[in-house]
Amino acid sequence: MSLLIDDSSPIFVQIAERIENDIIEGLLPEETQVPSTNQFASFYQINPATAAKGVNLLVDQGILYKKRGIGMFVTEGARDKLMEKRRERFFEQYVITMVNEAKKLGITIEQLTEMIRKGGNA
Amino acid sequence: MNRVLEINRLTKSYGEAVALNNISFSLEEGKIYGLLGRNGAGKTTLMHIITAQLFATSGEVKVFGENPYENDRVLSQVCFIKESQKYPEFYRIKDVLVISKDIFPNWDAEYALQLVHDFNLPINRKIKKLSRGMLSAVGIIIGLASRAPLTFFDEPYLGLDAVARTIFYDRLLEDYAEHPRTVVLSTHLIDEVSKLLEHVIVIDNGKMLVNEDAETLRGQAITITGPAAKVEEFSRGKKIIQREGFGGLVSVTVLGNLSLPEQKQAQVTGLELAPVSLQQLIVRLTTDNNERKAA
Numbered sequence: 001m002s003l004l005i006d007d008s009s010p011i012f013v014q015i016a017e018r019i020e021n022d023i024i025e026g027l028l029p030e031e032t033q034v035p036s037t038n039q040f041a042s043f044y045q046i047n048p049a050t051a052a053k054g055v056n057l058l059v060d061q062g063i064l065y066k067k068r069g070i071g072m073f074v075t076e077g078a079r080d081k082l083m084e085k086r087r088e089r090f091f092e093q094y095v096i097t098m099v100n101e102a103k104k105l106g107i108t109i110e111q112l113t114e115m116i117r118k119g120g121n122a
Numbered sequence: 123m124n125r126v127l128e129i130n131r132l133t134k135s136y137g138e139a140v141a142l143n144n145i146s147f148s149l150e151e152g153k154i155y156g157l158l159g160r161n162g163a164g165k166t167t168l169m170h171i172i173t174a175q176l177f178a179t180s181g182e183v184k185v186f187g188e189n190p191y192e193n194d195r196v197l198s199q200v201c202f203i204k205e206s207q208k209y210p211e212f213y214r215i216k217d218v219l220v221i222s223k224d225i226f227p228n229w230d231a232e233y234a235l236q237l238v239h240d241f242n243l244p245i246n247r248k249i250k251k252l253s254r255g256m257l258s259a260v261g262i263i264i265g266l267a268s269r270a271p272l273t274f275f276d277e278p279y280l281g282l283d284a285v286a287r288t289i290f291y292d293r294l295l296e297d298y299a300e301h302p303r304t305v306v307l308s309t310h311l312i313d314e315v316s317k318l319l320e321h322v323i324v325i326d327n328g329k330m331l332v333n334e335d336a337e338t339l340r341g342q343a344i345t346i347t348g349p350a351a352k353v354e355e356f357s358r359g360k361k362i363i364q365r366e367g368f369g370g371l372v373s374v375t376v377l378g379n380l381s382l383p384e385q386k387q388a389q390v391t392g393l394e395l396a397p398v399s400l401q402q403l404i405v406r407l408t409t410d411n412n413e414r415k416a417a
Contacts, residue, residue: 005317009397010337038299045291046317047154048299050337092386100389 005044015040015054020082023063023074030079034064034072124151125187126272126304127172132181134167134328141167143328144181149272149304154294156319156336157308160408164328165308166205169274173202185272198227201270203261205277209249215260216245219267226268233297234267240289254281262290266297274306279314291318312401322400326408336400343403344380347373348393356393364406375406 005014022028035043040051055072058064063078102112127149134142142164149155157165170176172183174190174197183189185196209218215238223229238245241259252260258280265273279287295318298305307315322339324332332339343363346353350372357374364375375398380388388395398406 006399010340011317012337038295041299042292042295044317045288045295047320047336048295049153049320050317053337096386096389100392104392 005046011044011046011050012053012057015044015046015051016057019054019058020063020086023079024082024086026079028074030074030076032074033070034074036071125149126151126185128182128184128187129172130182130184132168132171132183133179134164134171134176135179140328142171142178142325145325145328145330146181147323147330147333149306151271151304152302153304153320154298154318155304155306156312156315156322157306157325158310158312158322158404159325159331160310163325163408165325166276168325169202169276169306169308173197173200173274175202198225199270200272200274201226201265201268202274203265203276203278205280207257207261211250213249214246215243215249215252218249218260218264219245222264222268226270228269228271230267230269234263237263237266237293240293241286255283255286258282259286266293269297269301269303272304272306274308276308277310278307279309279311287314291315294318312404313399316400322404324404324407331407332404339400339403341379341397343375343377343398343406345373345375345396345398346388346393347371347396348391352391352393356388356391364409 005011019028019034023030028034034055037048037052037055040046040055041048044051055064059066059072061081062075063082064072065075067073099109099112102109107115125148129148130146132142132145133140145168157168159165167176171178172185172190174192177191185193186199188196190196190200213221219231219234219238222234223231241256241263243256243259243263249257249260258278259282262275262278265275265278279290282290291314294305307318309315316336319336322332322334322336323330334342346357348356349370350367353372353374357376360376361378362374362376366373380395385395
């Protein structure tokens with residue numbers, strides 16, 4: 001994934017997704033501190049209020065929590081919670097899209113299944 | 123939130139020509155604003171009136187709750203970096219920095235010197251011998267080191283190369299984090315600054331076109347592309363701001379978010395959905411307006 005923030009969807013959503021990815025990939029283990037709003041702002045060259053909005057989105061979802069006077073930390077169990085959410089989205093985002101494209105190209109479900117098996121072995 | 127600026131039904135006309143037409147908005151403390159619009163839209167005129175360098179034809183301007191005209195208490199809190207600032211004939215960069223100290227109560231001389239170093243400026247060189255980019259850098263240094271509670275940058279990057287512009291964005295965010303204040307960036311180069319903005323004001327032909335949170339705007343438009351009949355059916359009842367045809371394909375840009383079921387339906391019917399960047403959105407809104415006027 002590219003480091004650059006693009007301008008096509010709300011930036012706070014993109015910031016929240018970056019943090020989610022880091023948690024899923026283990027770069028931000030549970031109970032570790034996440035960078036401050038100002039660090040996000042200067043790293044991605046974005047408005048600090050926008051960065052704060054992205055962080056707060058994850059606080060509202062219980063993925064991050066605030067230690068008073070210190071900063072934001074990753075909640076225990078955050079990774080499992082995120083994996084669950086991403087799996088649900090996987091079907092919508094990838095499977096449905098793939099099946100539609102396959103239909104357009106005249107690929108049958110059997111052929112598609114075969115392709116997936118082949119892809120898994122690659 | 124405290125309001126640092128309030129503008130009420132402001133109009134400025136030069137005889138028949140109306141530069142600003144019944145504009146009202148306010149700026150809150152501690153935010154970075156974008157004042158956007160095409161060339162000649164009225165952005166600079168507006169900033170001149172706010173900083174008491176031009177009289178309004180009608181309407182009300184309140185800066186920190188007071189009328190700014192001949193009001194030193196208010197004007198010392200405001201810094202306006204003009205696109206083409208004039209300096210006395212024999213001033214060197216050094217002299218400009220010394221003078222700034224007397225003008226701006228919050229002036230940080232040490233920080234100014236640091237910035238001179240960052241932008242690699244020849245501090246003993248006369249202002250009139252500077253390149254366009256160096257002149258812009260001098261303006262940026264004054265705008266940042268003055269730490270004025272209300273700072274306007276009018277097209278601050280003329281002639282600045284990409285490296286210097288990046289230094290500007292970095293320093294602005296850094297210093298804003300440490301010394302929160304209200305900053306207004308006026309520009310028609312929207313793509314580069316859009317990430318820095320918290321709130322966006324768009325002026326078009328002297329009229330207020332958009333006054334909205336930047337994040338709200340980012341999700342506000344979407345482009346739908348596909349076979350003409352399908353696109354027409356899908357976009358029926360939506361506010362279309364742009365339409366383009368290409369072969370059998372049609373692409374329309376609509377305002378407003380698509381619901382999740384709508385997104386799914388688009389996918390199933392084979393329509394392509396693409397997000398619209400802030401710059402594209404503003405370009406479409408301002409073009410649309412002018413064409414309508416001409417029609």
